[in-house]
Amino acid sequence: MATHKLLLLPGDGIGPEVMGQVEQIVSWFGKQGLGSFEIEKGLVGGAAYDAHKQAISEGDMKLAQDADAVLFGAVGGPKWADVPYQHRPEAGLLRLRKDLGLFANLRPAICYPALASASSLKPEVVEGLDILIVRELTGGVYFGEPKEIVTLEDGSKRGIDTQVYTTPEIDRICRVAFELARTRRNKVSSAEKHNVMKTGVLWKQTVTALHAAEYKDVELEHVLADNCAMQLVRWPKQYDVIVCDNLFGDILSDVAAMLTGSLGMLPSASLGAEDPATGKRKALYEPVHGSAPDIAGKGLANPIAMIGSFAMALRYSFGAGEAADRLEGAIADVLGSGTRTKDIAAPGANAVSTSEMGQAIIKAL
Amino acid sequence: MATHKLLLLPGDGIGPEVMGQVEQIVSWFGKQGLGSFEIEKGLVGGAAYDAHKQAISEGDMKLAQDADAVLFGAVGGPKWADVPYQHRPEAGLLRLRKDLGLFANLRPAICYPALASASSLKPEVVEGLDILIVRELTGGVYFGEPKEIVTLEDGSKRGIDTQVYTTPEIDRICRVAFELARTRRNKVSSAEKHNVMKTGVLWKQTVTALHAAEYKDVELEHVLADNCAMQLVRWPKQYDVIVCDNLFGDILSDVAAMLTGSLGMLPSASLGAEDPATGKRKALYEPVHGSAPDIAGKGLANPIAMIGSFAMALRYSFGAGEAADRLEGAIADVLGSGTRTKDIAAPGANAVSTSEMGQAIIKAL
Numbered sequence: 001m002a003t004h005k006l007l008l009l010p011g012d013g014i015g016p017e018v019m020g021q022v023e024q025i026v027s028w029f030g031k032q033g034l035g036s037f038e039i040e041k042g043l044v045g046g047a048a049y050d051a052h053k054q055a056i057s058e059g060d061m062k063l064a065q066d067a068d069a070v071l072f073g074a075v076g077g078p079k080w081a082d083v084p085y086q087h088r089p090e091a092g093l094l095r096l097r098k099d100l101g102l103f104a105n106l107r108p109a110i111c112y113p114a115l116a117s118a119s120s121l122k123p124e125v126v127e128g129l130d131i132l133i134v135r136e137l138t139g140g141v142y143f144g145e146p147k148e149i150v151t152l153e154d155g156s157k158r159g160i161d162t163q164v165y166t167t168p169e170i171d172r173i174c175r176v177a178f179e180l181a182r183t184r185r186n187k188v189s190s191a192e193k194h195n196v197m198k199t200g201v202l203w204k205q206t207v208t209a210l211h212a213a214e215y216k217d218v219e220l221e222h223v224l225a226d227n228c229a230m231q232l233v234r235w236p237k238q239y240d241v242i243v244c245d246n247l248f249g250d251i252l253s254d255v256a257a258m259l260t261g262s263l264g265m266l267p268s269a270s271l272g273a274e275d276p277a278t279g280k281r282k283a284l285y286e287p288v289h290g291s292a293p294d295i296a297g298k299g300l301a302n303p304i305a306m307i308g309s310f311a312m313a314l315r316y317s318f319g320a321g322e323a324a325d326r327l328e329g330a331i332a333d334v335l336g337s338g339t340r341t342k343d344i345a346a347p348g349a350n351a352v353s354t355s356e357m358g359q360a361i362i363k364a365l
Numbered sequence: 366m367a368t369h370k371l372l373l374l375p376g377d378g379i380g381p382e383v384m385g386q387v388e389q390i391v392s393w394f395g396k397q398g399l400g401s402f403e404i405e406k407g408l409v410g411g412a413a414y415d416a417h418k419q420a421i422s423e424g425d426m427k428l429a430q431d432a433d434a435v436l437f438g439a440v441g442g443p444k445w446a447d448v449p450y451q452h453r454p455e456a457g458l459l460r461l462r463k464d465l466g467l468f469a470n471l472r473p474a475i476c477y478p479a480l481a482s483a484s485s486l487k488p489e490v491v492e493g494l495d496i497l498i499v500r501e502l503t504g505g506v507y508f509g510e511p512k513e514i515v516t517l518e519d520g521s522k523r524g525i526d527t528q529v530y531t532t533p534e535i536d537r538i539c540r541v542a543f544e545l546a547r548t549r550r551n552k553v554s555s556a557e558k559h560n561v562m563k564t565g566v567l568w569k570q571t572v573t574a575l576h577a578a579e580y581k582d583v584e585l586e587h588v589l590a591d592n593c594a595m596q597l598v599r600w601p602k603q604y605d606v607i608v609c610d611n612l613f614g615d616i617l618s619d620v621a622a623m624l625t626g627s628l629g630m631l632p633s634a635s636l637g638a639e640d641p642a643t644g645k646r647k648a649l650y651e652p653v654h655g656s657a658p659d660i661a662g663k664g665l666a667n668p669i670a671m672i673g674s675f676a677m678a679l680r681y682s683f684g685a686g687e688a689a690d691r692l693e694g695a696i697a698d699v700l701g702s703g704t705r706t707k708d709i710a711a712p713g714a715n716a717v718s719t720s721e722m723g724q725a726i727i728k729a730l
């Protein structure tokens with residue numbers, strides 16, 4: 001049995017707590033002989049800055065490069081509001097994405113039946129919702145140059161960000177979207193602003209050409225990003241896979257996550273290109289939620305998004321689709337039985353702690 | 366009584382139909398002696414392209430420059446999908462915004478009590494909602510240079526868009542937001558992505574400095590744009606005025622509009638700087654909805670957003686706040702009495718036509 005190298009980067013806030021539960025689950029899978037895992041741990045975000053004045057150290061970057069998968073908790077908090085910009089907690093995450101070449105960010109937005117009532121949307125709008133946002137993660141306005149603030153002669157300042165996309169960058173992310181659509185409901189909605197942005201024009205041309213050349217069996221629709229945000233609120237079930245650039249993906253995936261009423265429960269996967277020699281791809285798995293500093297250390301955090309992220313690692317990095325199904329099934333069972341952390345419990349109802357939720361999931365496995 | 370010069374640019378799709386209703390209302394106000402209006406008409410969007418191969422002609426731009434207010438319908442449709450990029454229907458709107466210097470776009474998102482049930486959100490989440498998005502409209506990624514697609518040596522292409530903001534540009538839009546907040550619930554939420562964008566860093570610094578210097582009486586909060594989109598879905602009533610850049614404003618205002626269940630009913634105002642000599646400001650008023658080519662010419666369109674846009678013109682361009690209140694009151698009365706165009710009627714219920722809705726509002730005036 002191949003040994004999988006896992007790097008755990010718990011980060012800040014509730015990151016370490018929810019990561020603690022994943023550790024229990026990884027060790028359960030190991031003990032059952034369902035996988036062999038070698039675990040390393042590192043620091044990222046504010047925790048890394050406190051330790052060595054950098055949002056991620058060179059040593060931990062090296063571990064990330066060598067790992068079969070990185071599990072990432074969350075970063076940031078008021079404690080680091082004033083650290084120099086290049087060392088802000090998010091810089092650690094952005095560097096991991098960029099340096100590992102994790103161009104494909106998969107964000108499923110699934111409405112757990114047991115939680116439909118927690119959504120701010122009407123039950124009929126979100127019940128059974130299962131959409132997947134495929135977000136480009138290493139390009140666009142996040143990384144384009146120039147990206148700077150300059151002081152002008154009159155003392156005022158000018159800020160600049162640059163959005164850049166090349167056809168190969170657009171092609172490879174849209175390919176991921178089409179491939180995934182084929183395993184789902186066979187529809188891709190490509191969101192951009194071609195009416196305003198040249199990168200949008202290129203995006204639309206490129207996805208259209210790729211579709212015509214290789215994916216005619218998949219339904220392709222084009223939607224303006226602003227309209228897509230609207231339509232997600234109006235009737236999200238019209239979508240299957242939505243593919244978009246880094247910045248639109250940031251916003252659209254947050255809207256989609258919030259629809260489900262399960263924000264604390266949604267995982268994500270960030271994948272690199274397949275190495276033709278080894279067939280392996282670099283990967284990082286992280287919850288969609290943030291570091292929630294206000295509830296950190298209190299045992300209140302919901303570990304399900306982090307645990308679900310490990311399930312995605314089982315599926316996408318370790319070729320262990322059945323183990324992933326089993327873990328996701330255990331999560332659904334625990335929710336079905338009414339076990340709730342505070343964030344998803346009805347007001348005034350009993351809630352379990354972070355570790356009780358983790359234990360319940362292990363028991364249901 | 367001063368005569369107000371109005372330029373009507375109905376545009377494409379349902380634009381001419383809804384503009385027709387505004388004409389009736391303008392003429393009603395004139396006949397009642399509640400204002401004196403001089404009306405010019407022009408072409409914009411696809412209609413302008415058909416007539417003279419440009420999304421707006423120099424002659425109509427001149428009329429727009431001379432008008433006290435422009436009423437704009439909507440532009441675009443499949444008919445013009447293949448016109449050259451610089452002549453696409455949207456180019457007419459973008460040129461009007463830029464050349465008239467309409468930097469402040471005001472988009473109220475109001476949930477009409479009679480329509481709360483039309484929202485996809487739960488009634489308690491949207492009932493009584495009244496928020497205002499103040500969107501910067503002449504800068505950012507919409508207009509920054511370079512903005513181009515270049516072909517690279519290997520035959521692939523690269524698209525580039527540039528987001529630029531200077532401190533004076535940020536300052537003047539945030540000033541508008543603070544001033545408007547003072548007439549409302551006294552809170553401004555400034556949305557950007559300072560964790561990723563340098564223009565976001567500059568935005569946050571500039572609004573913070575302006576607040577400290579001149580608007581300490583207004584509550585200011587900073588929110589990341591992705592989180593803001595989420596929070597709009599979760600609990601929109603936490604907001605009063607949201608101020609943001611051109612691109613975030615495009616998306617956030619669409620999300621906010623959709624929450625209300627009143628998409629066909631929301632107006633917007635785009636305002637320029639006050640001319641120190643005359644005290645006047647250039648202005649354009651347009652519905653938030655688009656040209657809806659699928660229902661154009663059928664008498665199905667809801668004219669309320671367009672009529673509400675004229676009410677905003679009365680308030681912001683003609684100093685006729687009372688007349689604006691009266692017109693808005695008439696709209697609310699008509700809705701309260703159950704009159705509905707098809708877009709807001711319950712499935713299977715009776716609906717009135719575009720012109721019947723216009724007539725009902727005149728009757729209620």
Ligand SMILES: CC(C)[C@H](C(=O)O)[C@@H](O)C(=O)O
Binds near residue numbers: 250
């Ligand atoms: C933390 C931040 C840099 C990040 C982003 O903007 O990508 C986050 O919002 C996300 O969506 O993962």
Ligand SMILES: CC(C)[C@H](C(=O)O)[C@@H](O)C(=O)O
Binds near residue numbers: 195196226458459615
């Ligand atoms: C038509 C289009 C250019 C425009 C924009 O992106 O600003 C529209 O979406 C809007 O919000 O007014």
